[in-house]
């Protein structure tokens with residue numbers, strides 16, 4: 001790994017999950033990293049955390065992990081100091097590469113869109129860059145590999161869709177788990193038991209879908225015995241494409257918000 005020194009500007013829920021996984025898997029050691037946060041966050045043991053960037057030479061990579069709305073504040077405080085950094089990675093939703101390039105002077109800029117399950121190595125990391133050479137792209141992909149599925153997205157115009165599906169996706173699925181559990185409780189199951197059943201069912205179904213050669217639609221058909229009860233339930237989800245339309249509207253709303261954040265940051 002040629003990315004030996006990392007500065008993380010803004011390292012909260014998401015940046016912290018990535019960092020924890022890198023350290024847990026031995027891809028990065030704590031003393032390779034400096035974190036700048038507005039106030040201290042719980043971070044893996046041994047990671048330096050401060051309010052200001054460290055003195056000394058620039059690192060191999062800087063990752064921006066604050067909110068998109070904090071871009072100007074961060075640029076105002078740090079753009080001069082980090083000018084010339086070889087690689088800038090941004091996990092900011094919406095914020096475009098050209099916007100980042102207008103604020104920061106970096107050898108290459110890569111947008112990364114992780115999701116929360118990176119914490120256990122089962123996440124997704126979407127990557128896009130117009131500026132990174134092949135060697136840099138390989139370095140970034142190697143860094144992200146212990147986090148889960150790594151996918152390059154060649155069309156920058158699709159990055160907001162990736163963000164809506166995979167970045168926000170865990171949030172949508174947690175809602176589905178909650179709904180499954182509440183549905184079970186409404187049928188009379190104790191709430192805690194319904195939640196255990198819902199979580200384990202989603203975990204098992206997800207693992208099976210990941211391992212299967214069949215499409216999810218075919219897996220659904222296998223659960224639904226002819227004339228049985230699953231079909232009755234699927235008929236409710238499928239009536240007027242109710243679930244598909246709800247999910248499509250959900251992703252559209254999230255994608256639209258990413259575009260709004262991109263426009264606000266330009």
Ligand SMILES: NC(=O)C1=CN([C@@H]2O[C@H](COP(=O)(O)OP(=O)(O)OC[C@H]3O[C@@H](n4cnc5c(N)ncnc54)[C@H](O)[C@@H]3O)[C@@H](O)[C@H]2O)C=CC1
Pocket residue numbers: 009010011012013014015016036037038039041065066067068070073074091092093113114115116167168
């Ligand atoms: N939470 C998620 O599931 C995902 C989040 N993202 C992106 O990750 C970024 C961070 O999101 P979260 O981790 O959820 O937010 P968070 O609020 O947990 O973390 C943001 C961090 O930035 C730091 N920060 C804020 N202003 C600062 C400043 N002026 N100087 C230094 N540090 C500063 C805060 O101290 C905090 O630790 C966002 O841009 C979001 O779009 C991307 C994918 C998934």
Ligand SMILES: O=C(O)[C@@H]1CCC=N1
Pocket residue numbers: 093163167168
């Ligand atoms: O909600 C957000 O804006 C970010 C983007 C993907 C997940 N969290």
